[in-house]
Amino acid sequence: MRIRTFDDYQQAYQQSVEDPEAFWAGVAQEFQWRKPWTKTLQWNFTEPNIKWFVGGKLNITENCLDRHLAERGDQPAIIWEPNDPHEAGVTLTYRMLHDQVCRMANVLKRNGVGKGDRVCVYMPMVPELAIAVLACARIGAIHSVVFGGFSAQSIADRINDAQCRLVITADGAYRGNKEIPLKSVVDDALIGCPSVEKVIVMTRTRTPVAMLKGRDVWMEQELKQVTADCPAEEMDAEDVLFILYTSGSTGKPKGVVHTCGGYMVYAAYTFENVFQYEPGQVHFCTADIGWITGHSYIVYGPLACGATSLLFEGVPTYPDAGRFWDIVDKHQVNILYTAPTAIRSLMGFGLDKVENHDLSSLKVLGSVGEPINAEAWHWYDDHIGKNRCPIVDTWWQTETGGMLISPIAGVTKTKPTYATLPLPGVQPMLVDENGKEIEGNGVSGNLCMKFPWPGILRTTWGDHERCRQTYFSTYPGLYFTGDGCLRDEDGYYRITGRVDDVLNVSGHRIGTAEVENAINMHTGVVESAVVGYPHDIKGQGIYAYVIADAMPADHDADLTKRDILATVSRVIGPIAKPDKIQFVSGLPKTRSGKIMRRILRKIAEGDTSNLGDTTTLLDPAVVDEIKAGAV
Numbered sequence: 001m002r003i004r005t006f007d008d009y010q011q012a013y014q015q016s017v018e019d020p021e022a023f024w025a026g027v028a029q030e031f032q033w034r035k036p037w038t039k040t041l042q043w044n045f046t047e048p049n050i051k052w053f054v055g056g057k058l059n060i061t062e063n064c065l066d067r068h069l070a071e072r073g074d075q076p077a078i079i080w081e082p083n084d085p086h087e088a089g090v091t092l093t094y095r096m097l098h099d100q101v102c103r104m105a106n107v108l109k110r111n112g113v114g115k116g117d118r119v120c121v122y123m124p125m126v127p128e129l130a131i132a133v134l135a136c137a138r139i140g141a142i143h144s145v146v147f148g149g150f151s152a153q154s155i156a157d158r159i160n161d162a163q164c165r166l167v168i169t170a171d172g173a174y175r176g177n178k179e180i181p182l183k184s185v186v187d188d189a190l191i192g193c194p195s196v197e198k199v200i201v202m203t204r205t206r207t208p209v210a211m212l213k214g215r216d217v218w219m220e221q222e223l224k225q226v227t228a229d230c231p232a233e234e235m236d237a238e239d240v241l242f243i244l245y246t247s248g249s250t251g252k253p254k255g256v257v258h259t260c261g262g263y264m265v266y267a268a269y270t271f272e273n274v275f276q277y278e279p280g281q282v283h284f285c286t287a288d289i290g291w292i293t294g295h296s297y298i299v300y301g302p303l304a305c306g307a308t309s310l311l312f313e314g315v316p317t318y319p320d321a322g323r324f325w326d327i328v329d330k331h332q333v334n335i336l337y338t339a340p341t342a343i344r345s346l347m348g349f350g351l352d353k354v355e356n357h358d359l360s361s362l363k364v365l366g367s368v369g370e371p372i373n374a375e376a377w378h379w380y381d382d383h384i385g386k387n388r389c390p391i392v393d394t395w396w397q398t399e400t401g402g403m404l405i406s407p408i409a410g411v412t413k414t415k416p417t418y419a420t421l422p423l424p425g426v427q428p429m430l431v432d433e434n435g436k437e438i439e440g441n442g443v444s445g446n447l448c449m450k451f452p453w454p455g456i457l458r459t460t461w462g463d464h465e466r467c468r469q470t471y472f473s474t475y476p477g478l479y480f481t482g483d484g485c486l487r488d489e490d491g492y493y494r495i496t497g498r499v500d501d502v503l504n505v506s507g508h509r510i511g512t513a514e515v516e517n518a519i520n521m522h523t524g525v526v527e528s529a530v531v532g533y534p535h536d537i538k539g540q541g542i543y544a545y546v547i548a549d550a551m552p553a554d555h556d557a558d559l560t561k562r563d564i565l566a567t568v569s570r571v572i573g574p575i576a577k578p579d580k581i582q583f584v585s586g587l588p589k590t591r592s593g594k595i596m597r598r599i600l601r602k603i604a605e606g607d608t609s610n611l612g613d614t615t616t617l618l619d620p621a622v623v624d625e626i627k628a629g630a631v
């Protein structure tokens with residue numbers, strides 16, 4: 001099933017469209033199933049109801065671990081690079097990882113977790129995070145990983161939504177020169193989480209933590225009580241593997257649900273083909289496991305393919321902006337997969353940070369999470385890949401489980417800023433506002449998918465109707481991505497960004513409504529409106545227009561702004577803090593009370609020349625005031 005040439009790609013693509021079931025059955029049979037499936041695909045996009053490999057039984061950890069032991073038991077599965085370059089790292093072979101996953105799985109069982117139970121994981125980027133995730137999968141527990149930068153409130157919301165029974169965390173986390181008190185954040189969260197019975201705490205920073213009798217246990221002590229014998233639970237292909245929360249244009253984040261069989265097949269297939277992974281190569285994905293990129297391309301995809309996956313605890317600028325290149329050099333990394341925001345930020349530090357490192361091991365470069373601008377693309381190509389490494393600009397989403405539109409390294413001719421062509425099994429369609437298909441090339445529209453692939457989300461946890469409404473109702477019969485897209489004369493796709501009220505800040509997906517709700521929780525705030533604006537490094541910055549109940553005088557305004565930032569940090573987390581806050585006396589609203597975001601976006605972009613028709617506004621004068629006070 002391995003694509004080696006563009007002809008292979010075209011053939012695979014054609015088969016995947018003409019006979020998707022035969023195509024995916026062919027891919028899936030390369031994995032280890034306890035029991036074969038009886039029907040490859042059942043689906044409709046109306047309910048929606050999507051099932052792949054119906055009746056098939058498997059355990060994803062047998063595919064990620066046990067299956068490799070005979071042939072590559074002593075090959076590194078995970079190479080861990082700590083935050084501090086002077087601290088010793090860890091290399092876990094497949095045999096060691098298998099052993100540790102089984103032990104951790106037994107710890108979970110000992111603490112009352114069984115098949116179908118939900119486990120919240122709030123951890124630093126250490127091997128134990130990957131081990132925790134795999135241990136859940138081993139026993140059929142459903143993991144919900146929460147990124148270590150989220151606030152107590154965000155954790156509590158996620159725990160309560162999924163009714164998690166247990167939390168796995170650490171005393172603290174190191175990120176660059178910061179130390180984050182994870183356990184203490186969890187303690188705050190758990191005040192409002194009655195479903196949680198146990199907390200397993202790993203030692204990382206050894207910062208003092210409160211340990212509650214009957215609830216909190218040390219991971220290291222628990223591990224001493226168990227053996228490494230843990231047979232994998234037999235799972236149905238459609239049993240839930242994990243929940244991952246992500247932001248949308250309305251309400252609280254939704255729990256995107258992925259299932260065992262289809263997700264595994266899709267993550268592995270895309271990993272192997274897009275990166276053209278060769279046995280023995282070292283793959284370095286710089287994402288955090290708290291996001292989908294980490295789930296699919298640090299943990300499941302690479303391990304299902306028997307690859308060596310590098311896991312990095314720190315940040316690209318610590319101890320200096322040469323850290324990524326240092327890691328590439330030190331571990332002879334072959335595939336580097338990172339986000340445009342990281343590239344843009346590192347570009348700013350100049351070439352001397354790059355040039356004193358040997359980057360000749362690199363074979364493939366990847367980009368993900370947001371549109372990559374031409375300048376960053378070329379810098380990556382010239383200075384990191386030295387014009388000899390294909391760049392794969394991979395477009396996908398939490399909901400898609402794996403990459404959907406991407407070049408295949410060395411196979412698909414690349415074009416800066418283009419995600420290029422759909423992968424086999426992916427059937428994109430551009431539609432206009434009314435849902436009418438836009439055919440032909442040299443066109444743009446809203447990006448939809450007309451046929452399922454194995455990694456597509458199945459539901460949103462606890463609320464199937466929300467899944468239907470969010471993704472399958474805007475254009476009946478289609479999956480709507482929320483992205484705008486153009487298809488050029490060559491049929492190449494370029495993703496232009498979200499067309500809904502979702503921001504992409506440094507590759508992090510943030511709903512404007514979520515940020516507004518957080519700002520509105522500040523005692524002095526009456527109302528707010530949040531929009532994105534172009535930001536040189538982050539891609540998008542967050543601009544907040546705030547109506548305060550008493551317009552702060554100049555000398556108080558800064559303080560109030562800082563209070564608002566602190567409020568947002570508390571409610572969501574530091575990643576959602578606005579970059580700019582403007583106090584206004586009113587917002588541009590239509591007579592029906594709808595905020596005209598189009599106008600606010602223009603002002604935030606600094607483009608006030610043509611604000612379009614403002615005559616339908618309740619109070620057009622407010623626009624002049626906002627224009628005059630723009631920050």
Ligand code: PRX
Pocket residue numbers: 246292293367368369370371372393394395396397398399419481482483495496497498504507508509
């Ligand atoms: O707008 C697209 C953007 O990120 C969104 C998905 O965010 P999330 O679910 O957090 O997953 C990110 C990692 C897969 C998309 O709707 N996006 C992601 N990759 C690209 C991209 N935009 C342009 N080009 C990409 N390569």
